[in-house]
Amino acid sequence: MAGRAAAKVPIARVGQALSRVGTPALVLDLDAFDQNARSLVHQMQVFEKRGPNGKTVALRPHAKAHKCSALALRQMDLLGSAAVGLGCQTLAEAEILASAGLKDLTITNEVVPIDKVQRLAKLAKTEGLALGVCVDSAVNVRQISKELQAVGATIKVLVECNVGQNRCGVETAEEAVELAKVVKAFDGVLDFDGYQAYHGAIQHVRGEAERSAECRKVAEKVVAINAAFDTAGIKCNTVTGGGTGTFLFDAGSGLYTEVQPGSYFFGDVDYGKNDWGRSKGWTQSLLVAATVISRNPSRRTVVVDAGLKAVDLGSGPPLVLGEEQWSFANGGDEHGVVTVPEGDLPEVGERMYLIPSHVDPTFNMHRQLVCVRGEVVEDVLEIDAxxxxF
Amino acid sequence: MAGRAAAKVPIARVGQALSRVGTPALVLDLDAFDQNARSLVHQMQVFEKRGPNGKTVALRPHAKAHKCSALALRQMDLLGSAAVGLGCQTLAEAEILASAGLKDLTITNEVVPIDKVQRLAKLAKTEGLALGVCVDSAVNVRQISKELQAVGATIKVLVECNVGQNRCGVETAEEAVELAKVVKAFDGVLDFDGYQAYHGAIQHVRGEAERSAECRKVAEKVVAINAAFDTAGIKCNTVTGGGTGTFLFDAGSGLYTEVQPGSYFFGDVDYGKNDWGRSKGWTQSLLVAATVISRNPSRRTVVVDAGLKAVDLGSGPPLVLGEEQWSFANGGDEHGVVTVPEGDLPEVGERMYLIPSHVDPTFNMHRQLVCVRGEVVEDVLEIDAxxxxF
Known part of the structure; x- marks a missing residue:
């Protein structure tokens, strides 16, 4: 198919100047990315032997943020023993990361329906792969057990608990225990591992004190869940949660065995608006390169070639790197309209770099990631997931 | 690269039941799509010999809506002589469509910077391809001329005129004429073809009368532009504009030689909210298939596996096909929370079909299009652009 070949034209060449890369392009500043990883390891050192039973709280960076197996490998390499593995949100992500050689993956979501459960069973057969999955219904547990049994594989199972997000998860500590018992009834096929207590919606509570308070409410629920498991005599190896906005509080609670920051490695406008107190460890590493294709001096606007198909606008407009007074307005699918209140209006052909407002959906729209060191392209990665x- | 193979797993098989296709999946009902094409041809018959100089107003469906070369070929086949070619919004779209064999493409946008102009020149060399491009600055015209000359190719050039959208385009009729003169100075390399007078922002003015009134304001500007070209003695072969919400008014004005509906073939919630009077020719052909992965009877909600990475939420939430009382709320990247106010709550594993609120960015997130006839998969198309x- 001829079109297929054209679609796979590399967006950039290794050694090329960033200023010559085709736009719109998703750009990763490797120095900043590497620094974020080091900073994360440093921040987690505080939680050495501070988890449940005196264990060290581990990192499980969430790959849903970038959906790129090459970046996942790079993360594991940079984090070393501080990370136990990666989180995935879809079965397809887990399949792609496993085939790229990642060895410890937890699908932090329910895998439904039966066709997917069959694929999950096949994935669980992968040699050397430690695979986990979340459940919140007995019907799903039975399906997973049946399909795993059919192929002769085992899988780690975590009960997902609703700790405030009101999305997936069982509602009460009692239900969590009941579901764990269903899982444990299939011992030898299903390896009951613990539970997920993740509240994504509070990660953008702006004030540090307010965000901490929201995490304490979650922690109270975790304490109650632990008590119910203790009463039932069921041991939880893993309590997982904590995204970029909350992982320091969750890790500090002493209740979590692992946390799942994802955006931390990249940064975005939305997380930039949080008050981090003294705890902001990340710097902006992810940018969208855009080119001026039209200019209008009377309106003091320029039009760039990055619209809502290149930079997600669901969490507000992107910012323009280094130009605090410039503002980006939605110009449709392929256009952004940037107002430049004073000074020289950029010329047609000039570049600017946008700070995305939301990491995950921006990665999701792109196919290639241009990794730069300074002003030079060091790598071009396929965003393969x-x-x-599906 | 192992991950690459996994990423290319087909989402569905020809002959498979729609109910077994992996979700989230972008689904096209081919009967509805074909019917929309026939309806479009029928609606355009009214404009036979009704364009400028008594010519028939032609269709140039916009491929930005679907970004799929196989669908573009299908559109040209279904529309027959009613269509002159297709519109593209990016150079990459044009490259991919041309390599798939499309023969008449207009890039309805500016192509900048110089690296892209060089690719444009290479594309213009494609044997048998009639290629057009929009310009709104003399600097861009000179670049295009230089690069086309370098490779010995020619290209049709349209001046883009701002008729109210305040995005790209020259501001006044006089500027349009001046820029056309710059184009004509490179005669033999640049083939001055006319101008684009497209106003995307008014396509969703809800009331039919109000939308018609907005189109009349655009028409007044077109009349003024025509007068300026007449005075200068410059002939315009093409006046192009008109998207799904406005093409009937633009075609009816007698001022346009061609119109560019795109979403018409698919339909979405946003266009569904327009008052179409007696002129709504399309039915919903595009859906996102989703599966219930979690349910909560006490809240009367279910969670489906289609979130903001599967169905664009920028124009509001999707609707659930056939369930007018159900409402979809943003559940994050990979989740949608559907409230079912009364009746049986769907079980885990059940399907539902979402009507996207906005065609274009929804296509942009998907890689494969599942084409069904009734309940059976007839084709699986790569959304190759x-x-x-870039």
Missing amino acids: SGPG | SGPG
């Missing part, structure tokens, strides 16, 4: 997954 | 382009 980008797209909705 | 999906992504931001």
Whole structure:
């Protein structure tokens, strides 16, 4: 198919100047990315032997943020023993990361329906792969057990608990225990591992004190869940949660065995608006390169070639790197309209770099990631799990 | 690269039941799509010999809506002589469509910077391809001329005129004429073809009368532009504009030689909210298939596996096909929370079909299009130009 070949034209060449890369392009500043990884390891050192039973709280960076197996490998390499593995949100992400050689993956979501459960069973057979999955219904547990048994594989199972997000998860500590018992009834096929207590919606509570308070409410629920498991005599190896906005509080609670920051490695406008107190460890590493294709001096606007198909606008407009007074307005699918209140209006052909407002859906729209060191392209990575997954 | 193979797993098989296709999946009902094409041809018959100089107003469906070369070929086949070619919004779209065999493409946008102009020149060399491009600055015209001359190719050039959208385009009729003169100075390399007078922002003015009134304001500007070209003695072969919400008014004005509906073939919630009077020719052909992965009877909600990475939420939430009382709420990247106010709550594993609120960015997130006839998969198409382009 001829079109297929054209679609796979590399967006950039290794050694090329960033200023010559085709736009719109998703750009990763490797120095900043590497620094974020080091900073994360440093921040987690505080939680050495501070988890449940005196264990060290581990990192499980969430790959849903970038959907790129090459970046996942790079993350594991940079984090070393501080990370136990990666989180995935879709089965397709897990399949792609496993085939790229990642060895410890937890699908932090329910895998439904039966056709997917069959694929999950096949994935669980992968040699050397430690695979986990979340459940919140007995019907799903039975399906997973049946399909795993059919292929002769085992899988780690975590009960997902609703700790405030009101999305997936069982509602009460009692239900969590009941579901764990269903899982444990299939011992030898299903390896009951613990539970997920993740509240994504509070990660953008702006004030540090307010965000901490929201995390304490979650922690109270975790304490109650632990008590119910203790009463039932069921041991939880893993309590997982904590995204970029909350992982320091969750890790500090002493209740979590692992946390799942994802955006931390990249940064975005939305997380930039949080008050981090003294705890902001990340710097902006992810940018969208855009080119001025039209200018209008009377309106003091320029039009760039990055619209809502290149930079997600669901969490507000992007910012323009280094130009605090400039503002980006939605110009449709392929256009952004940037107002430049004073000074020289950029010329047609000039570049600017946008700070995305939301990491995850921006990665999801792109196919290639241009990794730069300074002003030079060091690598071009395929965002091989980008797209909705299925 | 192992991950690459996994990413290319087909989402569905020809002959498979729609109910077994992996979700989230972008689904096209071919009967509805074909019917929309026939309806469009029928609606355009009214404009036979009704364009400028008594010519028939032609269709140039916009491929930005679907970014799929196989669908573009299908559109040209279904529309027959009613269509002159297709519109593209990015150079990458044009490259991919041309390599798939499309023969008449207009890039309805500016192509900048010089690296892209060089690719444009290379594309213009494609044997048998009639290629057009929009310009709104003399600097861009000179670049295009220089690069085309370098490779010995010619290209049709349209001046883009701002008729109210305040995005790209020259501001006044006089500027349009001046820029046309710059184009004509490179006669033999640049083939001055006319101008684009497209106003995307008014396509969703809800009331039919109000939308018609907005189109009349645009028409007044077109009349003024025509007068300026007449005075200068410059002939315009092409006046192009008109998207799904406005093409009937633009075609009816007698001022346009061609119109560019795109979403018409698919339909979405946003266009569904327009008052179409007696002129709504399309039915919903595009859906996102989703599966219930979690349910909560006490809240009367279910969670489906289609979130903002599978169905664009920028124009509001999708609707659930056949369930007018159900409402979809943003559940994050990979989740949608559907409230079912009364009746049986769907079980885990059940399907539902979402009507997207906005065609274009929804196509842009997907990689594969599942084409069904009734309940059976007839084709699985690669959305080969999906992504931001570069």
